[in-house]
Amino acid sequence: MKTEEASYRDKKVMSIGIVKELTGLSERQIRYYEKRQLLFPERTSTGIRKYSFSDVERLMDIADKIEEGVQTKEIRHELARREEKNRNKTNEIRNRMLQGQLNAHFHSRNY
Template structure:
């Protein structure tokens, strides 16, 4: 029996309607943020979008920045930078762990 180690926050289980209710954003805005590559829902076999609690947090962050006058391209740029930093930090931690034979 395999155990799914995905955090509950990252499991894509909610529909766009629920996400709209949770965030107060219209479904149209949520789809727009997807088009702008700011959010990445999974799709079911029938094409239904599925979101996670992590996606809710991201959408709320986007909405707050938009409200503050930040443009979507600026948000995307900052998200890309943040992701690159996280990936670099993860790689460095892996190298350190390997160097000192540390197991997680």
């Protein structure tokens, strides 16, 4: 069920107008955060930006940090560290699962 939640949260389906309403940010602010590489919306074939629920959460987090006086450069570095940590955690889980599958496969062959 967690994977279904993640996929729905990460689907880029909302227009900038909806994101603006959900976050209380202006289109200018949202585009600025994209320009500063804090956010990565998808573009339709006609160039319309599409955002996900994860993007909305990220924007809310960014807005809070900006309000606290954190610079966009610092936020970008923090987001990069967080993403690297998540990648490492995912790889560690994947490796443990593979090791478990290998152990189960070879253990079952011995009986």
